[in-house]
Amino acid sequence: MAKPNVISKGDLIHFAKACLVEKGIEKFTLRAVAEVAGVTQGTIYYHFKTKEQLLLYVVQDICEKSWTEISQQQNQSILSQAIKSAQSRCSHDSFYHKLFLTLMVSSFHNEKIRDSLAEMMLLENKAMSENVSKLWANSPIQGISLETWGILLNALVDGLALQALLEKDFPVENVYKDVEKLFHRLSELVDEEGK
Incomplete structure (x- = not known):
């Protein structure tokens, strides 16, 4: 698996929280977190296997x-x-x-x-x-x-x-x-x- 962009798991958790606040749990996806974090969806999958x-x-x-x-x-x-x-x-x-x-x-x-x-x-x-x-x-x-x-x-x-x-x-x-x-x-x- 390719190495992730230079972003920590902690930073992704922070962006996931921001995504939850912005979009709500109903529209929360790994793709949405990637967009908020400004990284690829593959980077999210590198750190987290599932939503x-x-x-x-x-x-x-x-x-x-x-x-x-x-x-x-x-x-x-x-x-x-x-x-x-x-x-x-x-x-x-x-x-x-x-x-x-x-x-x-x-x-x-x-x-x-x-x-x-x-x-x-x-x-x-x-x-x-x-x-x-x-x-x-x-x-x-x-x-x-x-x-x-x-x-x-x-x-x-x-x-x-x-x-x-x-x-x-x-x-x-x-x-x-x-x-x-x-x-x-x-x-x-x-x-x-x-x-």
Whole structure:
């Protein structure tokens, strides 16, 4: 196979994101990414064998950047930043969650996509559990592990995003204010138990 133009995989992921924003997931193709990036379609195929593989890398890139940003926060800031980050991706036209859920549906018929998404979810759950352990010395509810809290938080974020995608007038701001109140109250329970 010929060597690709001098463009990195990371740059192509950046152009793929721009293509998704510009054209939407419905018109997203490897050819469209090549046009946005100003490279040949062969260059795209050199780095990514399928559209789904490129989309997985886009999702992974978004997740990694989000987790890096959240992990750099301190204590209570972790909670606020995580909620703010989740809320920013929770909308009726969120391309991130459309992309994520489209890949999830594709994974029902494609074992490679399923394995990649499962690995990504494990990493997200682990990152959330690690951040929760920075916030809470122990679980606010006896018998529920911090690992389980990480899984529950990720499920909550994905579930709210799904509802926002389906319901145009979903009250994102109000719901996330209540989510923040819930987790502040859970943090208070941890503090009270520690006294």
